[in-house]
Amino acid sequence: MEYTFHWRPVFNRLPDLLEAGLITLEVSALSMVIGIALGLGLALIRMSGNPAIAWFTIGWIEIARNTPALLQLFFFSFGLGAYGIHLTPYMVVLCGMAFNNAGYLAESFRGGFAAIPDTQMKAARSLGMTATQAYLRIIIPQVLRIVYYPMTNQMVWAVLISSLGMLVGFHELAGETQRQAFRSFRLFEFFLVTAVIYYVIVKIIILSSRLIAWRLFRY
Amino acid sequence: MADGGVQFFFEFTERDLLILAEGAKLTLIISSLAIVGGTVLGGLFGWLLSVSGRFGAITLGWVLDIFRSVPPIVQLVLFVNFFPIIGFPVDAAQAGTLVLMMYCSALVAQVARAGIEAVPKTTRWAGRSLGMSYWQDLRYVVLPIGLRAVLPSWTGVALGVLKDSALVSVLKAGELMQVSQEMITRTQQPFLILGIAGLFYFALSFPIARLSEHLERRWKYD
Numbered sequence: 172m173e174y175t176f177h178w179r180p181v182f183n184r185l186p187d188l189l190e191a192g193l194i195t196l197e198v199s200a201l202s203m204v205i206g207i208a209l210g211l212g213l214a215l216i217r218m219s220g221n222p223a224i225a226w227f228t229i230g231w232i233e234i235a236r237n238t239p240a241l242l243q244l245f246f247f248s249f250g251l252g253a254y255g256i257h258l259t260p261y262m263v264v265l266c267g268m269a270f271n272n273a274g275y276l277a278e279s280f281r282g283g284f285a286a287i288p289d290t291q292m293k294a295a296r297s298l299g300m301t302a303t304q305a306y307l308r309i310i311i312p313q314v315l316r317i318v319y320y321p322m323t324n325q326m327v328w329a330v331l332i333s334s335l336g337m338l339v340g341f342h343e344l345a346g347e348t349q350r351q352a353f354r355s356f357r358l359f360e361f362f363l364v365t366a367v368i369y370y371v372i373v374k375i376i377i378l379s380s381r382l383i384a385w386r387l388f389r390y
Numbered sequence: 391m392a393d394g395g396v397q398f399f400f401e402f403t404e405r406d407l408l409i410l411a412e413g414a415k416l417t418l419i420i421s422s423l424a425i426v427g428g429t430v431l432g433g434l435f436g437w438l439l440s441v442s443g444r445f446g447a448i449t450l451g452w453v454l455d456i457f458r459s460v461p462p463i464v465q466l467v468l469f470v471n472f473f474p475i476i477g478f479p480v481d482a483a484q485a486g487t488l489v490l491m492m493y494c495s496a497l498v499a500q501v502a503r504a505g506i507e508a509v510p511k512t513t514r515w516a517g518r519s520l521g522m523s524y525w526q527d528l529r530y531v532v533l534p535i536g537l538r539a540v541l542p543s544w545t546g547v548a549l550g551v552l553k554d555s556a557l558v559s560v561l562k563a564g565e566l567m568q569v570s571q572e573m574i575t576r577t578q579q580p581f582l583i584l585g586i587a588g589l590f591y592f593a594l595s596f597p598i599a600r601l602s603e604h605l606e607r608r609w610k611y612d
Binding site: 174234237238239240241242245246249250252253327330331332334335337338345348349358359362363365366369370373374 | 456459461462464465467471475549553555557559560574579584587592595
């Protein structure tokens with residue numbers, strides 16, 4: 172083995188990497204928030220059974236779930252670019268991930284709503300609740316419990332997907348690592364440290380989601 | 391271009407469709423090797439996890455967890471740079487297949503373990519008290535019941551690995567995603583080419599999804 176490891180350049184750049192890690196977290200969290208809103212909308216539209224817009228939601232969900240996330244990001248980068256819409260790398264990653272998250276979450280939400288028996292709604296209504304009250308106080312809390320675990324998974328998945336930003340010129344954790352690595356020619360060392368940072372980020376997400384679940388679903 | 395000037399962009403032709411199909415073929419090869427290898431390894435890991443208790447969860451479980459918590463693309467870059475360091479240069483397609491296989495095995499291990507644990511202890515004891523050996527119990531009791539329980543999860547993993555094979559394009563392996571990317575640069579028709587690439591991925595994942603549905607339906611009644 173003639174290769175000598177040089178860790179010094181990596182540790183000199185560690186603050187940059189950690190800052191990029193924050194960008195990774197930011198874009199993932201934001202894409203989740205947008206994805207949850209869009210996914211809920213898609214699920215509700217699909218369940219409403221309106222055929223005119225149902226094909227649209229089905230198309231969205233199927234494309235998001237059955238093609239590589241990278242392909243979806245490329246649609247938002249040079250796909251839209253061909254029509255003169257040039258998004259910044261940040262927006263490309265955010266839009267692509269929100270699109271992807273929404274497709275996956277829509278299916279989780281649909282499953283969650285389907286798991287709540289109709290009688291729950293009827294019981295709530297017969298107790299004198301309005302439809303909105305019944306949804307907010309009876310249905311949604313139960314659905315939340317069911318979709319909480321898939322949502323946590325999706326958040327972890329979002330962090331992993333955001334690394335594709337590297338391929339569309341976005342300097343989140345993987346992209347920043349690539350940039351620094353090319354500068355210093357210490358590719359292996361840089362990516363090893365980045366792998367550790369990703370691991371820590373994922374662990375933090377899982378741990379905090381457990382804490383939130385423990386606080387939220389105590390009864 | 392009719393005026394005879396320098397041509398920068400080229401029309402998309404049928405030949406390009408063939409080139410994309412070639413890319414799809416490599417995607418199929420890489421991902422099916424990764425899925426088959428990953429499933430075998432993952433099954434083995436899952437079984438090890440289910441029998442080794444706490445010790446297994448700390449050692450093997452932890453290693454597999456790393457594969458699940460680090461983006462596949464980072465794993466690919468690390469792997470392809472690591473092998474030349476220890477003196478084994480690997481080509482892009484091989485490296486991609488190996489990394490995807492390990493990634494797949496880490497995901498399948500979880501699924502397999504869940505499948506084994508889905509079989510009630512009492513059912514297995516019943517099998518053992520009928521005189522079955524440990525391996526007979528695994529083969530004739532745990533496998534059929536566990537497989538039925540986790541088939542949908544396994545399908546999800548397999549489809550995920552197929553899609554993640556697109557990431558091998560970062561190593562310039564010449565699979566579908568990379569071929570399409572280069573073609574986009576050449577023809578400047580991203581919507582058409584990405585659409586075709588998407589259809590190819592759809593076509594590749596369709597048989598897996600159908601097979602799983604078919605098995606699920608058939609197993610329901612026996």
